[in-house]
Amino acid sequence: MKRLHLCLAVAVATAACAARTTPSAAPAPARTAAAAPGEPTALRYVAGTGRYRYESATHVEQDMMGQVTATDVSIGALFSVAVAEAEGNLGVAITVDSLAISAPMGAPSAADIAAARGKTLRLVVSPQGRAISMTPPDSAGAAIQQITMGLRYFLPPLPPAALAAGTTWTDTTSTTTPSAGIPVTVRMTRQHVVAGWEDHSGTRALHITSTSSYTVTGSGEAQGQSLELSGGGQSSTDAYVSAGGVYLGSTVNDSALVNANVVSAGLVVPVRRRTHSTFSRLP
Numbered sequence: 001m002k003r004l005h006l007c008l009a010v011a012v013a014t015a016a017c018a019a020r021t022t023p024s025a026a027p028a029p030a031r032t033a034a035a036a037p038g039e040p041t042a043l044r045y046v047a048g049t050g051r052y053r054y055e056s057a058t059h060v061e062q063d064m065m066g067q068v069t070a071t072d073v074s075i076g077a078l079f080s081v082a083v084a085e086a087e088g089n090l091g092v093a094i095t096v097d098s099l100a101i102s103a104p105m106g107a108p109s110a111a112d113i114a115a116a117r118g119k120t121l122r123l124v125v126s127p128q129g130r131a132i133s134m135t136p137p138d139s140a141g142a143a144i145q146q147i148t149m150g151l152r153y154f155l156p157p158l159p160p161a162a163l164a165a166g167t168t169w170t171d172t173t174s175t176t177t178p179s180a181g182i183p184v185t186v187r188m189t190r191q192h193v194v195a196g197w198e199d200h201s202g203t204r205a206l207h208i209t210s211t212s213s214y215t216v217t218g219s220g221e222a223q224g225q226s227l228e229l230s231g232g233g234q235s236s237t238d239a240y241v242s243a244g245g246v247y248l249g250s251t252v253n254d255s256a257l258v259n260a261n262v263v264s265a266g267l268v269v270p271v272r273r274r275t276h277s278t279f280s281r282l283p
Contacts, residue, residue, distance in 0.1 A: 043158050043206060044127035045090055046245035049082045051097070056277035063270045073103045075147065078282075081154070089132060092123040094151050096137075099144070108144060116144040121151050129155035146179065154279075155247055156208060156239035157192060163206060165196035181222050184229060188214035197243075201281075205240040205248050212236075216258050225265075231258030233273075249280045 054077045062069045078097040083090055096119050101107045108116075119137035126132060134152050136145060159167050169192050176185040195207040211234070218229040233256030240248040253276055260269045 040163060040243055043163055043241065043243070044245055045083060045125070045129060045155060045158070045241075045247070047084050047090070048246065049080070050246070051282040052079045052081060052249070053077070053280045053282060054079065054277070055280075056275060058273060058275040061272045063272075065267070071104055073101070073107075075102075076100045077147070079151075086124055088127075090125050090127060092125055092154065093120050094123070094148070094154060095120045096144075096148065099147070112144060116148075119144070119148065121148045123152065123154065125155055128158040128160060129153075130157060146177075149177065156210070156237070156241065156250055158206075158208075158241065159192070159194055163194060165194055167194040168192065179218070182218050182220035182227060182229065184216060184218035186214050186216055188212050195238075200240040200248050203248060204243050206243070208237075208239045208241070210235075210237040210239070216256065226263040228261040228263060229258050230261070231256060231271075233257065247279075247281065249278065252277045 054075070056075045058073045058075075060071045060073070062071070077099045080095045080097055082093045082095075084093075085091075096116050099113050099116050101113065121137055122135040124132040124134075131152055134149070136149055157171070160169055161167065171190050171192075173188045173190065174185070176183050178184070190210050190212040192208055192210045195209050197204060198207050199205070200207070213232065213234050215232040216229060218227075220227060233254060235252060235254035237250055237252045239250035242248055253274075255274045256272070258271050258273075260271055261267075262269060
């Protein structure tokens with residue numbers, strides 16, 4: 001059962017990643033407030049290039065028969081991002097420049113991590129950041145595929161209407177993604193709020209906050225064990241976009257409780273996970 005621990009941790013961490021969800025419904029109508037004088041009344045992403053640093057720290061606790069086992073996983077990466085006009089939408093190419101993963105066991109090998117460098121994920125998004133399609137990198141290990149697929153929602157959504165503080169809109173999402181060999185389905189409801197215009201690292205930026213709640217389900221076999229996953233979680237995001245339509249960075253806090261039913265053993269294992277992650281645009 002020792003090897004099962006990492007499998008569950010990976011499955012929960014992957015399932016809880018809001019970036020992998022796919023919109024299943026159009027955004028609900030926005031509620032708006034009056035715009036302040038001198039502030040932009042519309043915003044869209046623009047073509048350009050940039051580099052971003054990604055950092056995440058995940059703490060997982062697994063309770064098996066009264067014994068709690070804790071695992072900490074950290075990921076650090078640098079990405080080069082190119083945004084280009086694409087027939088009324090935007091094409092986004094995200095290339096892995098460097099990648100580091102720290103985990104007590106089961107982390108990708110040095111060769112797998114080295115092979116990830118130079119891999120490119122390609123997205124097509126609307127000018128407001130709504131994902132339309134994704135082409136993942138090929139010839140990459142499973143763990144690296146999961147990390148890059150988590151970038152599907154690299155660009156945070158922009159308001160579908162006014163930009164004034166207090167503007168709100170919602171969306172619902174659903175996706176099924178393989179994680180450690182188990183198809184995991186995440187269904188999520190997100191509410192977005194325009195917090196207002198403020199300075200972010202010396203740049204005037206629109207501050208958008210998002211809160212999410214989601215459910216997690218999945219079943220399959222991992223390392224010879226038949227597993228059923230069920231549970232859910234919550235996340236909160238603070239994202240910043242410049243007045244010129246450039247994504248400046250974001251902070252995400254996410255927590256989940258997923259129960260893993262080890263069918264063959266008649267054992268239910270609660271797995272709790274907390275993740276703090278950041279994206280930062282480099283000068």
